[in-house]
Amino acid sequence: MAHSANRIYIDTSVTPPIGVSIADIQAMVGLAKNDIGALILYGFINIWAKYKPESHPTIKRPLTEDERRANHWGLTIPVALHSLSQIVSNYTANYAYARPKTTTDWYRFSDWVKWDNGWVHGKGYLKTAKCFYEGDDKRTNSYSGSANHYVNYGANTAPVSLSVLWAQDITDEMISLSDLDLGITSLANAYLGVILVTGTTYRLIVSETSIGSASQSILDIPASIFTSAAGSTFTIYPILSTGNENATGEGVVTDMVNFDLFPLPTEPYTFRVVDANNTVSFSNETISTSLNIRERQRVDFSAQGRSSADIASYTQTFYVKLYGKTSATEDTWTLIDTKTVSWSISQQQRVYSESWPELTNRFQTVKVEIEDSNNTVKLSATASLS
Numbered sequence: 001m002a003h004s005a006n007r008i009y010i011d012t013s014v015t016p017p018i019g020v021s022i023a024d025i026q027a028m029v030g031l032a033k034n035d036i037g038a039l040i041l042y043g044f045i046n047i048w049a050k051y052k053p054e055s056h057p058t059i060k061r062p063l064t065e066d067e068r069r070a071n072h073w074g075l076t077i078p079v080a081l082h083s084l085s086q087i088v089s090n091y092t093a094n095y096a097y098a099r100p101k102t103t104t105d106w107y108r109f110s111d112w113v114k115w116d117n118g119w120v121h122g123k124g125y126l127k128t129a130k131c132f133y134e135g136d137d138k139r140t141n142s143y144s145g146s147a148n149h150y151v152n153y154g155a156n157t158a159p160v161s162l163s164v165l166w167a168q169d170i171t172d173e174m175i176s177l178s179d180l181d182l183g184i185t186s187l188a189n190a191y192l193g194v195i196l197v198t199g200t201t202y203r204l205i206v207s208e209t210s211i212g213s214a215s216q217s218i219l220d221i222p223a224s225i226f227t228s229a230a231g232s233t234f235t236i237y238p239i240l241s242t243g244n245e246n247a248t249g250e251g252v253v254t255d256m257v258n259f260d261l262f263p264l265p266t267e268p269y270t271f272r273v274v275d276a277n278n279t280v281s282f283s284n285e286t287i288s289t290s291l292n293i294r295e296r297q298r299v300d301f302s303a304q305g306r307s308s309a310d311i312a313s314y315t316q317t318f319y320v321k322l323y324g325k326t327s328a329t330e331d332t333w334t335l336i337d338t339k340t341v342s343w344s345i346s347q348q349q350r351v352y353s354e355s356w357p358e359l360t361n362r363f364q365t366v367k368v369e370i371e372d373s374n375n376t377v378k379l380s381a382t383a384s385l386s
Helices: 022-029 036-042 065-070 084-089
Strands: 081-083 133-139 148-151 160-166 191-198 201-206 216-221 233-241 256-263 269-275 280-291 297-307 314-325 334-345 350-359 365-371 377-384
Touching: 022 036, 081 084, 084 191, 084 201, 084 233, 084 256, 160 191, 160 233, 191 216, 201 216, 201 233, 280 365, 280 377, 297 314, 297 334, 297 365, 297 377, 314 350, 334 350
Parallel strands: 148 269
Antiparallel strands: 081 256, 133 160, 160 216, 191 201, 191 233, 233 256, 233 269, 280 297, 297 350, 314 334, 314 365, 365 377
């Protein structure tokens, strides 16, 4: 038997060597089928294993390393691309496994092991092979991880970020970046970037420095891009780039660049930009007006405020405006006073209270309105002298 818990190999410890059998393949792909075609077509095969079945309809013999490389090790991958829209339109179709076809291909036992002028090295299919792109974390300023990015709340310094873990210890039985023959021989020479799309606008943002030997790379998308974009939806497409000319910082808005771009084996991430002003609401208001012992008019007001935004507590500027009418038949309100309030807003209810103890004029009806920094009325309440 030429397999271990996670590998298929040629057992060269005996003479003659023991080759690949149906039982070896069954153990790796998790199927009990007794023919190699069914095992290849329907079994679980790790696409990042370098030595696995490939589509070569005209070849019966063992595949050489050069033939596998020219076939991208059985993966459908992009060639060097310069068009952002072309990458986006085919993004999730990249890095798929092209299994041998049912009617036109040969099913070769030798595909499961490395052949290089003979099987003397013991290398083959690795069930636990990992991708060079080990994982990522795409973040907005939402602390709950929701797909919202909040703007216009006085703390627009938090960027949208992409954090990538690069796999370490890629062995000869796994597909490395250099194996893919993309023009980037190693991560050290490449730049992490993103294509940022909203509507029909494509923006390329690339890191200022190449990846080098780092096990983790972080790319921040400047918050300034989103400040005036409330109501818009954006999608991030992570990429590798051979250059970063004009694409650092806020990047460049374009569709074509003169350096090579490659989509990465991950999923795009879509989020919505939300104006934090729109998430603040006021309720449970109380307002009263009366005459004191000196016949001066008094107004007392309170309200509860909270934000539905899942971001950390922040300080928001509000304008509390007091209006009055001297009679019920008066058409317009007279602005009596405006108070500018810096109020700490969170997802917890907080009470705001204000009093005007002695108005110099008497008003039959008074009104208090709370406006946000966009001059949008968030709450309006009225009271009349009895």
